[in-house]
Amino acid sequence: MIEEPLTLEERCENAHHCKEALGLGVIPALIDGLDNAAERAYEAWPNRIVLIDADGRIAWRSKPGPLGFVPIELNAAIQREVKRVRALTENR
Amino acid sequence: MRVLRSGSLSGRAGIAIAAAAALVLNACGSPPIDRGSDRAPVTRPDARAEHAQHMEEAWRWLAARYDTDGDGQITAHEHDRGETAFRNLDRDGDGVVTRSDLARDAVLPPDLGIPLLLPRLFGGSQAEVAPIAPLAVALASLDRDGDGRVSVAEFRRAVGLGAPAGIDGFGTLLAGMDRDRDELLSAPEIAQWLLDRDADRDGLLAMRERESSREGAAPVDGWFEPEAREPAPDFAAFALADGAPTLRSALQQRRPMALIFGSFT
Known part of the structure; x- marks a missing residue:
C-alpha cells in the first residue's frame, strides 16, 4: 500500500517501491521535491513524457496522462529527432 | 531520466481512494451511460469481489500499522498522518477508521473524480475530455421524474453496467456540485460546477486545466x-x-533527454 508521503524520505521510499515493482532499474530516477517544482514546471500531473533536444529545448511533449501517456509516442519522437539531427549534420 | 512524484493520486485521497481511482480507469471498458435504461446498477461480480479483497488487504495493512492498541479501530491520534488523509479513510465520518469504512464505496475528491468519471460515463471508456455544454445537459437529463433534480436513484438507474466497483460516483458528484446540500443535483448546480472547473475557458472538462493557456x-x-x-x-x-x-x-x-513523469499508487 502506498500512502501520501509526508517527507522527502517517504517519497524516496515510495519511489524505490515503484522502481522495483515496475522493473525500472536501468532508468535513472529523480525525486521531485515536496514543493513539486518539476511537476508544476512541466504541467506533468498525473503523468507525462517530454523529449528535450541537445540544446535544452522541448522537442516533443505528450498529452497529459493517464490516457495521454503513451510511451511508444516517445519512441517515434526520438526517431524523428535523430533523423532531423542526422540530416543537419550531413548537410553541413 | 525519470522524475517521480510518488503517490500523487493516492496523495489526493488516501490509499483506498487511489485504488478506486485506478479501478475507474480499469473499469471503463464499459459502455457509456444509458439514459433510457431501467436496469438496476450492476457491476461485474468478479470486479466487486476483487475490490472487496483489495479493501480487506488494505484494512489489514492499515490495522497492522496504526491500530496500536489492537481494538479494531484506528483513531486520528493513532493514524497521525494529517487531517485530510484521515478524513479520506473515515468514510462514514464517525471519527474512527474501521474495516467497515473501507467496505464503503469511496467518494473521490471532486476535482479529480468528476473529470475522471463524467467524460467516460457519457463519452465512452476512452474519453479523456468532454465538452461542457452537452455534458451538463446530459447529466441534468437523468432527471426521470421531472422534479428538476437528479437523485441518487435516477443516477444509478442510468449508470447501469458502467458503475465502477468501489467508487461512489453520485457521491463524488454531490461532493463537488451539491451547493445547497440537499443530496440532489439541479441543472444550475451542475452547470455552475462545470463552468467554475473550466479554468482555461476552453469549454472542455478535463483532468487538468492548462495553466499556461494563452490566446493564440x-x-x-x-x-x-x-x-x-x-x-x-x-x-x-x-x-x-x-x-x-x-x-x-x-x-x-x-x-x-527524455523526462518521464509518473505517479505511483
Missing part, C-alpha cells in the same frame, strides 16, 4: 519544429540513488 499560443503538446521550441524549464530534484540534489540541466549536459 502554440500547442502545448505534440512535436515542435526547431524554430518553435521553447527552453525546457530547469528544476532541482534529488537523485534516488544517493539523495544528492541536482539540476536537470546539469544532468543533461549537451545530450538529448
